[in-house]
Amino acid sequence: MSSPLISLRQIEKSYPLAGGRVWVLRNIDLDIQPGEFVTMMGPSGAGKSTLLSVMGMLDAEWKGEYFLDGQAVHAMKLKERGELSRRTIGFVFQQYHLLDNLTVAENLEVPLSYRDLKRGEREALVGDMLDRFQLVGKKDLFPSQLSGGQQQLVGIARALIASPKVLLADEPTGNLHSQQAKHIMEVFQTLNKQGTTIIQVTHSEANAAYGHRIIQLADGWLQK
Numbered sequence: 445m446s447s448p449l450i451s452l453r454q455i456e457k458s459y460p461l462a463g464g465r466v467w468v469l470r471n472i473d474l475d476i477q478p479g480e481f482v483t484m485m486g487p488s489g490a491g492k493s494t495l496l497s498v499m500g501m502l503d504a505e506w507k508g509e510y511f512l513d514g515q516a517v518h519a520m521k522l523k524e525r526g527e528l529s530r531r532t533i534g535f536v537f538q539q540y541h542l543l544d545n546l547t548v549a550e551n552l553e554v555p556l557s558y559r560d561l562k563r564g565e566r567e568a569l570v571g572d573m574l575d576r577f578q579l580v581g582k583k584d585l586f587p588s589q590l591s592g593g594q595q596q597l598v599g600i601a602r603a604l605i606a607s608p609k610v611l612l613a614d615e616p617t618g619n620l621h622s623q624q625a626k627h628i629m630e631v632f633q634t635l636n637k638q639g640t641t642i643i644q645v646t647h648s649e650a651n652a653a654y655g656h657r658i659i660q661l662a663d664g665w666l667q668k
């Protein structure tokens with residue numbers, strides 16, 4: 445069996461509160477294999493977004509061990525984490541988080557600015573993504589000129605343009621109509637079949653049905 449792409453050991457997170465602490469993640473042990481499509485579910489406030497942010501290295505304030513693609517994230521400085529994250533992880537947000545003053549094509553180019561690529565190479569990668577997500581006709585529009593579903597397609601294309609091994613998605617269809625949500629889930633399913641490991645947070649059983657397994661969080665504990 446191949447080694448896990450993501451390995452979490454005894455991950456804990458808490459915030460100081462009124463002289464004590466409020467616990468958000470408790471003793472999380474989790475392995476995710478390359479090629480998996482995992483859904484994280486659980487009640488509001490259970491810690492799902494927090495755990496996804498830890499995995500996506502958007503959050504560095506936690507205790508425990510995190511191995512990503514064989515590398516010990518917990519032992520890395522912030523700068524190294526940033527570099528590993530840019531090479532390995534794509535993140536999709538419920539609110540899309542596109543840059544409003546950039547066009548679709550310019551938004552897609554943002555993750556490539558960290559790479560040492562020639563202009564022509566960057567343009568070719570953006571062109572591929574526009575093709576793949578049927579956004580060619582929208583490339584010069586600004587996010588406010590797109591539907592929610594189209595904005596999320598741009599968000600996904602941006603997350604994928606640097607070829608990450610893992611796609612992390614926090615309620616990716618939370619702001620979309622059911623038909624748009626279905627389209628986004630079909631896109632995820634295709635990406636997963638092509639080899640991208642996916643971890644999504646959702647409250648939707650319909651979305652969860654696209655994945656291979658469901659993990660449940662409650663009050664910061666992973667349910668066995």
Ligand SMILES: Nc1ncnc2c1ncn2[C@@H]1O[C@H](COP(=O)(O)OP(=O)(O)OP(=O)(O)O)[C@@H](O)[C@H]1O
Pocket residue numbers: 459466468486487488489490491492493494495
């Ligand atoms: N700065 C903070 N100080 C104290 N508690 C916090 C802070 N930020 C988040 N929390 C708490 O962490 C817990 C987990 O939040 P998180 O957003 O991870 O939950 P979730 O499972 O994603 O919920 P939802 O389904 O509503 O998005 C919540 O109880 C929240 O109140």
